[in-house]
Amino acid sequence: MKVGFYPGCSLRGTSREYNESVVALATAFGLELVEIKDWNCCGATAAHSMNKALALSLPARVLALAEQQGLDEIVVPCASCYNRLSVAQYELAHDEALRDRVIEIIGMPYFGGVSILNVIQMIEKYIQKDLAAKIVQPFGRKVACYYGCLLVRPQHVLQFDRLEDPQHMDALMSLIGAEPIDWAYKTECCGAGLSVSRTDLVAKLSGHVLKDADDRGAQAVIVACPMCHSNLDMRRSDINNYLTKPIHTPVLYITQAIGLSIGLRPNELGLQRHFIPVSFN
Incomplete structure:
Protein backbone atom coordinates (compact mmCIF):
# COMPACT_ATOMS: atom_id res chain seq x y z
CA MET A 1 0.00 0.00 0.00
CA LYS A 2 1.37 3.42 -1.02
CA VAL A 3 0.45 6.75 0.51
CA GLY A 4 1.88 10.24 0.07
CA PHE A 5 4.34 11.59 2.62
CA TYR A 6 5.24 15.15 3.63
CA PRO A 7 8.14 15.10 6.13
CA GLY A 8 8.51 18.85 6.44
CA CYS A 9 11.62 20.62 7.68
CA SER A 10 11.74 19.21 11.21
CA LEU A 11 11.81 15.57 10.17
CA ARG A 12 14.73 16.33 7.89
CA GLY A 13 16.66 18.15 10.63
CA THR A 14 16.17 18.43 14.36
CA SER A 15 13.63 15.59 14.51
CA ARG A 16 15.42 13.08 12.34
CA GLU A 17 14.53 10.35 14.85
CA TYR A 18 10.82 11.02 14.31
CA ASN A 19 11.24 10.49 10.58
CA GLU A 20 13.15 7.27 11.19
CA SER A 21 10.49 5.91 13.51
CA VAL A 22 7.57 6.89 11.24
CA VAL A 23 9.17 5.20 8.23
CA ALA A 24 10.25 2.12 10.23
CA LEU A 25 6.76 1.66 11.68
CA ALA A 26 5.03 2.17 8.33
CA THR A 27 7.38 -0.30 6.66
CA ALA A 28 6.75 -2.91 9.37
CA PHE A 29 3.06 -2.82 8.45
CA GLY A 30 3.53 -2.87 4.69
CA LEU A 31 2.86 0.83 4.16
CA GLU A 32 5.11 2.60 1.64
CA LEU A 33 5.42 6.34 2.22
CA VAL A 34 5.90 8.18 -1.09
CA GLU A 35 7.58 11.52 -0.44
CA ILE A 36 6.19 14.54 -2.28
CA LYS A 37 8.79 15.69 -4.81
CA ASP A 38 10.11 19.26 -4.55
CA TRP A 39 8.22 19.98 -1.32
CA ASN A 40 8.86 23.24 0.52
CA CYS A 41 8.55 24.54 4.08
CA CYS A 42 4.92 24.81 5.21
CA GLY A 43 5.48 28.24 6.75
CA ALA A 44 5.12 27.16 10.35
CA THR A 45 6.28 29.49 13.15
CA ALA A 46 5.97 33.14 12.10
CA ALA A 47 4.74 33.25 8.50
CA HIS A 48 1.01 33.20 9.31
CA SER A 49 1.37 36.18 11.66
CA MET A 50 3.21 38.30 9.09
CA ASN A 51 1.75 37.70 5.63
CA LYS A 52 -1.47 35.73 5.24
CA ALA A 53 -1.23 35.19 1.50
CA LEU A 54 2.33 33.88 1.78
CA ALA A 55 1.46 31.79 4.83
CA LEU A 56 -1.30 30.06 2.84
CA SER A 57 0.69 29.82 -0.38
CA LEU A 58 3.48 27.77 1.21
CA PRO A 59 1.25 24.88 2.36
CA ALA A 60 -1.00 25.28 -0.71
CA ARG A 61 1.99 24.65 -2.97
CA VAL A 62 2.74 21.43 -1.08
CA LEU A 63 -0.86 20.30 -1.54
CA ALA A 64 -0.83 21.33 -5.20
CA LEU A 65 2.34 19.29 -5.76
CA ALA A 66 0.68 16.27 -4.13
CA GLU A 67 -2.28 16.66 -6.50
CA GLN A 68 0.05 17.07 -9.47
CA GLN A 69 1.89 13.87 -8.49
CA GLY A 70 -1.32 11.85 -8.20
CA LEU A 71 -1.34 11.57 -4.41
CA ASP A 72 -4.89 11.54 -3.07
CA GLU A 73 -3.77 11.22 0.56
CA ILE A 74 -0.67 12.39 2.41
CA VAL A 75 0.73 11.58 5.85
CA VAL A 76 2.02 14.65 7.69
CA PRO A 77 3.69 13.53 10.97
CA CYS A 78 4.71 16.98 12.24
CA ALA A 79 1.81 18.50 14.20
CA SER A 80 2.77 22.01 13.10
CA CYS A 81 2.92 21.02 9.42
CA TYR A 82 -0.34 19.12 9.77
CA ASN A 83 -1.93 22.21 11.30
CA ARG A 84 -0.70 24.60 8.60
CA LEU A 85 -1.68 22.34 5.68
CA SER A 86 -5.11 21.65 7.18
CA VAL A 87 -5.79 25.31 7.99
CA ALA A 88 -4.70 26.39 4.49
CA GLN A 89 -6.96 23.79 2.88
CA TYR A 90 -9.89 24.93 5.07
CA GLU A 91 -9.39 28.65 4.44
CA LEU A 92 -9.00 28.27 0.68
CA ALA A 93 -12.13 26.12 0.55
CA HIS A 94 -14.12 28.90 2.27
CA ASP A 95 -12.74 31.98 0.48
CA GLU A 96 -12.81 31.88 -3.33
CA ALA A 97 -11.04 35.21 -3.78
CA LEU A 98 -8.23 34.19 -1.47
CA ARG A 99 -7.96 30.85 -3.24
CA ASP A 100 -7.61 32.58 -6.61
CA ARG A 101 -4.90 34.85 -5.17
CA VAL A 102 -2.96 31.90 -3.76
CA ILE A 103 -3.20 29.99 -7.05
CA GLU A 104 -1.76 33.05 -8.77
CA ILE A 105 1.12 33.18 -6.26
CA ILE A 106 2.07 29.51 -6.49
CA GLY A 107 1.66 29.42 -10.26
CA MET A 108 0.04 26.01 -10.46
CA PRO A 109 -3.45 24.52 -10.25
CA TYR A 110 -4.88 23.79 -6.81
CA PHE A 111 -8.13 21.89 -6.27
CA GLY A 112 -8.10 21.17 -2.53
CA GLY A 113 -8.89 17.48 -2.83
CA VAL A 114 -5.97 15.87 -0.98
CA SER A 115 -6.76 14.06 2.27
CA ILE A 116 -4.34 15.05 5.07
CA LEU A 117 -3.53 12.54 7.82
CA ASN A 118 -1.62 13.25 11.01
CA VAL A 119 0.49 10.42 12.43
CA ILE A 120 -2.25 9.25 14.81
CA GLN A 121 -4.74 9.05 11.94
CA MET A 122 -2.17 7.13 9.88
CA ILE A 123 -1.77 4.59 12.69
CA GLU A 124 -5.52 4.28 13.20
CA LYS A 125 -6.22 3.83 9.48
CA TYR A 126 -3.37 1.59 8.37
CA ILE A 127 -1.79 0.00 11.45
CA GLN A 128 -4.24 -0.36 14.32
CA LYS A 129 -6.18 -3.32 12.89
CA ASP A 130 -3.02 -5.47 12.70
CA LEU A 131 -1.26 -4.09 15.75
CA ALA A 132 -2.30 -6.62 18.39
CA ALA A 133 -0.98 -9.53 16.33
CA LYS A 134 2.48 -7.94 16.04
Whole structure:
Protein backbone atom coordinates (compact mmCIF):
# COMPACT_ATOMS: atom_id res chain seq x y z
CA MET A 1 0.00 0.00 0.00
CA LYS A 2 1.37 3.42 -1.02
CA VAL A 3 0.45 6.75 0.51
CA GLY A 4 1.88 10.24 0.07
CA PHE A 5 4.34 11.59 2.62
CA TYR A 6 5.24 15.15 3.63
CA PRO A 7 8.14 15.10 6.13
CA GLY A 8 8.51 18.85 6.44
CA CYS A 9 11.62 20.62 7.68
CA SER A 10 11.74 19.21 11.21
CA LEU A 11 11.81 15.57 10.17
CA ARG A 12 14.73 16.33 7.89
CA GLY A 13 16.66 18.15 10.63
CA THR A 14 16.17 18.43 14.36
CA SER A 15 13.63 15.59 14.51
CA ARG A 16 15.42 13.08 12.34
CA GLU A 17 14.53 10.35 14.85
CA TYR A 18 10.82 11.02 14.31
CA ASN A 19 11.24 10.49 10.58
CA GLU A 20 13.15 7.27 11.19
CA SER A 21 10.49 5.91 13.51
CA VAL A 22 7.57 6.89 11.24
CA VAL A 23 9.17 5.20 8.23
CA ALA A 24 10.25 2.12 10.23
CA LEU A 25 6.76 1.66 11.68
CA ALA A 26 5.03 2.17 8.33
CA THR A 27 7.38 -0.30 6.66
CA ALA A 28 6.75 -2.91 9.37
CA PHE A 29 3.06 -2.82 8.45
CA GLY A 30 3.53 -2.87 4.69
CA LEU A 31 2.86 0.83 4.16
CA GLU A 32 5.11 2.60 1.64
CA LEU A 33 5.42 6.34 2.22
CA VAL A 34 5.90 8.18 -1.09
CA GLU A 35 7.58 11.52 -0.44
CA ILE A 36 6.19 14.54 -2.28
CA LYS A 37 8.79 15.69 -4.81
CA ASP A 38 10.11 19.26 -4.55
CA TRP A 39 8.22 19.98 -1.32
CA ASN A 40 8.86 23.24 0.52
CA CYS A 41 8.55 24.54 4.08
CA CYS A 42 4.92 24.81 5.21
CA GLY A 43 5.48 28.24 6.75
CA ALA A 44 5.12 27.16 10.35
CA THR A 45 6.28 29.49 13.15
CA ALA A 46 5.97 33.14 12.10
CA ALA A 47 4.74 33.25 8.50
CA HIS A 48 1.01 33.20 9.31
CA SER A 49 1.37 36.18 11.66
CA MET A 50 3.21 38.30 9.09
CA ASN A 51 1.75 37.70 5.63
CA LYS A 52 -1.47 35.73 5.24
CA ALA A 53 -1.23 35.19 1.50
CA LEU A 54 2.33 33.88 1.78
CA ALA A 55 1.46 31.79 4.83
CA LEU A 56 -1.30 30.06 2.84
CA SER A 57 0.69 29.82 -0.38
CA LEU A 58 3.48 27.77 1.21
CA PRO A 59 1.25 24.88 2.36
CA ALA A 60 -1.00 25.28 -0.71
CA ARG A 61 1.99 24.65 -2.97
CA VAL A 62 2.74 21.43 -1.08
CA LEU A 63 -0.86 20.30 -1.54
CA ALA A 64 -0.83 21.33 -5.20
CA LEU A 65 2.34 19.29 -5.76
CA ALA A 66 0.68 16.27 -4.13
CA GLU A 67 -2.28 16.66 -6.50
CA GLN A 68 0.05 17.07 -9.47
CA GLN A 69 1.89 13.87 -8.49
CA GLY A 70 -1.32 11.85 -8.20
CA LEU A 71 -1.34 11.57 -4.41
CA ASP A 72 -4.89 11.54 -3.07
CA GLU A 73 -3.77 11.22 0.56
CA ILE A 74 -0.67 12.39 2.41
CA VAL A 75 0.73 11.58 5.85
CA VAL A 76 2.02 14.65 7.69
CA PRO A 77 3.69 13.53 10.97
CA CYS A 78 4.71 16.98 12.24
CA ALA A 79 1.81 18.50 14.20
CA SER A 80 2.77 22.01 13.10
CA CYS A 81 2.92 21.02 9.42
CA TYR A 82 -0.34 19.12 9.77
CA ASN A 83 -1.93 22.21 11.30
CA ARG A 84 -0.70 24.60 8.60
CA LEU A 85 -1.68 22.34 5.68
CA SER A 86 -5.11 21.65 7.18
CA VAL A 87 -5.79 25.31 7.99
CA ALA A 88 -4.70 26.39 4.49
CA GLN A 89 -6.96 23.79 2.88
CA TYR A 90 -9.89 24.93 5.07
CA GLU A 91 -9.39 28.65 4.44
CA LEU A 92 -9.00 28.27 0.68
CA ALA A 93 -12.13 26.12 0.55
CA HIS A 94 -14.12 28.90 2.27
CA ASP A 95 -12.74 31.98 0.48
CA GLU A 96 -12.81 31.88 -3.33
CA ALA A 97 -11.04 35.21 -3.78
CA LEU A 98 -8.23 34.19 -1.47
CA ARG A 99 -7.96 30.85 -3.24
CA ASP A 100 -7.61 32.58 -6.61
CA ARG A 101 -4.90 34.85 -5.17
CA VAL A 102 -2.96 31.90 -3.76
CA ILE A 103 -3.20 29.99 -7.05
CA GLU A 104 -1.76 33.05 -8.77
CA ILE A 105 1.12 33.18 -6.26
CA ILE A 106 2.07 29.51 -6.49
CA GLY A 107 1.66 29.42 -10.26
CA MET A 108 0.04 26.01 -10.46
CA PRO A 109 -3.45 24.52 -10.25
CA TYR A 110 -4.88 23.79 -6.81
CA PHE A 111 -8.13 21.89 -6.27
CA GLY A 112 -8.10 21.17 -2.53
CA GLY A 113 -8.89 17.48 -2.83
CA VAL A 114 -5.97 15.87 -0.98
CA SER A 115 -6.76 14.06 2.27
CA ILE A 116 -4.34 15.05 5.07
CA LEU A 117 -3.53 12.54 7.82
CA ASN A 118 -1.62 13.25 11.01
CA VAL A 119 0.49 10.42 12.43
CA ILE A 120 -2.25 9.25 14.81
CA GLN A 121 -4.74 9.05 11.94
CA MET A 122 -2.17 7.13 9.88
CA ILE A 123 -1.77 4.59 12.69
CA GLU A 124 -5.52 4.28 13.20
CA LYS A 125 -6.22 3.83 9.48
CA TYR A 126 -3.37 1.59 8.37
CA ILE A 127 -1.79 0.00 11.45
CA GLN A 128 -4.24 -0.36 14.32
CA LYS A 129 -6.18 -3.32 12.89
CA ASP A 130 -3.02 -5.47 12.70
CA LEU A 131 -1.26 -4.09 15.75
CA ALA A 132 -2.30 -6.62 18.39
CA ALA A 133 -0.98 -9.53 16.33
CA LYS A 134 2.48 -7.94 16.04
CA ILE A 135 3.09 -7.01 19.68
CA VAL A 136 6.02 -8.95 21.12
CA GLN A 137 6.90 -6.70 24.06
CA PRO A 138 3.94 -4.84 25.61
CA PHE A 139 4.72 -1.27 26.65
CA GLY A 140 3.69 -1.96 30.24
CA ARG A 141 4.32 1.45 31.77
CA LYS A 142 2.36 4.47 32.95
CA VAL A 143 2.45 7.13 30.25
CA ALA A 144 1.37 10.73 29.87
CA CYS A 145 -0.04 11.24 26.37
CA TYR A 146 0.86 14.81 25.46
CA TYR A 147 -1.03 16.21 22.46
CA GLY A 148 0.16 19.81 22.70
CA CYS A 149 -1.49 22.75 20.94
CA LEU A 150 -1.31 22.22 17.22
CA LEU A 151 -2.63 18.69 16.87
CA VAL A 152 -6.04 19.61 18.28
CA ARG A 153 -6.56 23.32 17.48
CA PRO A 154 -8.40 25.02 15.88
CA GLN A 155 -11.22 22.63 16.68
CA HIS A 156 -13.52 23.77 13.87
CA VAL A 157 -10.83 22.86 11.32
CA LEU A 158 -9.14 19.77 12.76
CA GLN A 159 -12.22 18.22 14.37
CA PHE A 160 -10.13 16.36 16.94
CA ASP A 161 -12.06 14.51 19.60
CA ARG A 162 -12.58 16.15 23.01
CA LEU A 163 -10.58 19.36 22.62
CA GLU A 164 -9.43 19.58 26.24
CA ASP A 165 -9.19 15.85 26.91
CA PRO A 166 -8.42 14.03 23.63
CA GLN A 167 -8.34 10.24 23.73
CA HIS A 168 -6.96 8.91 20.42
CA MET A 169 -3.33 8.65 21.52
CA ASP A 170 -4.40 7.21 24.88
CA ALA A 171 -6.38 4.48 23.13
CA LEU A 172 -3.44 3.53 20.90
CA MET A 173 -1.06 3.38 23.86
CA SER A 174 -3.55 1.20 25.74
CA LEU A 175 -3.54 -1.20 22.78
CA ILE A 176 0.19 -1.80 23.21
CA GLY A 177 -0.14 -2.44 26.93
CA ALA A 178 0.59 1.01 28.38
CA GLU A 179 -1.43 2.67 31.14
CA PRO A 180 -2.29 6.27 30.13
CA ILE A 181 -2.63 8.54 33.15
CA ASP A 182 -5.35 11.10 33.74
CA TRP A 183 -3.54 14.44 33.93
CA ALA A 184 -4.00 18.18 33.53
CA TYR A 185 -1.58 19.20 30.78
CA LYS A 186 -2.57 17.10 27.75
CA THR A 187 -3.11 20.06 25.45
CA GLU A 188 -1.17 22.85 27.17
CA CYS A 189 1.57 24.71 25.28
CA CYS A 190 5.22 23.69 25.65
CA GLY A 191 6.50 27.07 24.47
CA ALA A 192 6.68 25.99 20.82
CA GLY A 193 8.85 28.22 18.61
CA LEU A 194 10.13 30.29 21.54
CA SER A 195 12.72 27.58 22.16
CA VAL A 196 15.59 29.79 20.99
CA SER A 197 14.36 33.35 21.56
CA ARG A 198 12.79 32.80 25.01
CA THR A 199 14.20 29.61 26.44
CA ASP A 200 13.19 30.86 29.88
CA LEU A 201 9.51 30.74 28.90
CA VAL A 202 9.94 27.31 27.35
CA ALA A 203 11.53 26.09 30.59
CA LYS A 204 8.53 27.41 32.54
CA LEU A 205 5.79 26.09 30.26
CA SER A 206 7.46 22.75 29.55
CA GLY A 207 8.37 22.49 33.21
CA HIS A 208 4.71 22.61 34.18
CA VAL A 209 3.96 19.84 31.68
CA LEU A 210 6.73 17.54 32.92
CA LYS A 211 6.11 18.22 36.59
CA ASP A 212 2.44 17.28 36.35
CA ALA A 213 3.29 14.10 34.44
CA ASP A 214 5.98 13.21 36.97
CA ASP A 215 3.77 14.02 39.98
CA ARG A 216 1.16 11.59 38.64
CA GLY A 217 3.65 8.77 38.21
CA ALA A 218 4.23 8.81 34.45
CA GLN A 219 7.22 6.73 33.39
CA ALA A 220 7.26 8.23 29.89
CA VAL A 221 5.72 11.16 28.04
CA ILE A 222 4.33 10.26 24.60
CA VAL A 223 4.19 12.92 21.88
CA ALA A 224 3.37 13.34 18.18
CA CYS A 225 4.98 16.74 17.61
CA PRO A 226 8.64 17.55 16.86
CA MET A 227 8.51 20.89 18.67
CA CYS A 228 6.99 19.36 21.79
CA HIS A 229 9.65 16.65 21.77
CA SER A 230 12.45 19.15 21.23
CA ASN A 231 11.31 21.39 24.07
CA LEU A 232 10.64 18.59 26.56
CA ASP A 233 13.79 16.64 25.69
CA MET A 234 16.49 19.03 24.48
CA ARG A 235 15.60 21.80 26.94
CA ARG A 236 15.56 19.48 29.95
CA SER A 237 18.51 21.14 31.69
CA ASP A 238 16.72 24.52 31.51
CA ILE A 239 13.51 22.87 32.70
CA ASN A 240 15.23 21.21 35.66
CA ASN A 241 16.88 24.51 36.60
CA TYR A 242 13.47 26.19 36.58
CA LEU A 243 11.87 23.42 38.63
CA THR A 244 14.91 23.16 40.96
CA LYS A 245 14.28 19.41 40.85
CA PRO A 246 15.63 17.04 38.20
CA ILE A 247 13.05 15.13 36.21
CA HIS A 248 14.44 12.26 34.17
CA THR A 249 11.21 11.04 32.54
CA PRO A 250 11.97 10.20 28.88
CA VAL A 251 9.93 11.61 26.00
CA LEU A 252 9.06 9.27 23.12
CA TYR A 253 7.20 9.74 19.88
CA ILE A 254 4.17 7.48 19.66
CA THR A 255 5.79 5.82 16.65
CA GLN A 256 8.81 4.94 18.79
CA ALA A 257 6.68 3.49 21.58
CA ILE A 258 4.68 1.35 19.16
CA GLY A 259 7.87 0.37 17.34
CA LEU A 260 9.40 -0.93 20.56
CA SER A 261 6.26 -2.93 21.32
CA ILE A 262 6.46 -4.77 17.99
CA GLY A 263 10.14 -5.54 18.41
CA LEU A 264 11.84 -2.88 16.29
CA ARG A 265 15.38 -2.11 17.47
CA PRO A 266 16.02 1.17 19.34
CA ASN A 267 18.43 2.41 16.65
CA GLU A 268 15.83 1.76 13.94
CA LEU A 269 13.60 4.18 15.83
CA GLY A 270 16.25 6.83 16.46
CA LEU A 271 16.14 6.46 20.24
CA GLN A 272 19.91 6.98 20.47
CA ARG A 273 19.40 10.58 19.34
CA HIS A 274 17.48 11.66 22.43
CA PHE A 275 19.02 13.94 25.05
CA ILE A 276 17.20 12.17 27.88
CA PRO A 277 18.12 8.46 27.65
CA VAL A 278 15.26 6.08 26.96
CA SER A 279 15.85 3.18 29.30
CA PHE A 280 13.23 1.06 31.05
CA ASN A 281 15.53 -1.48 32.69
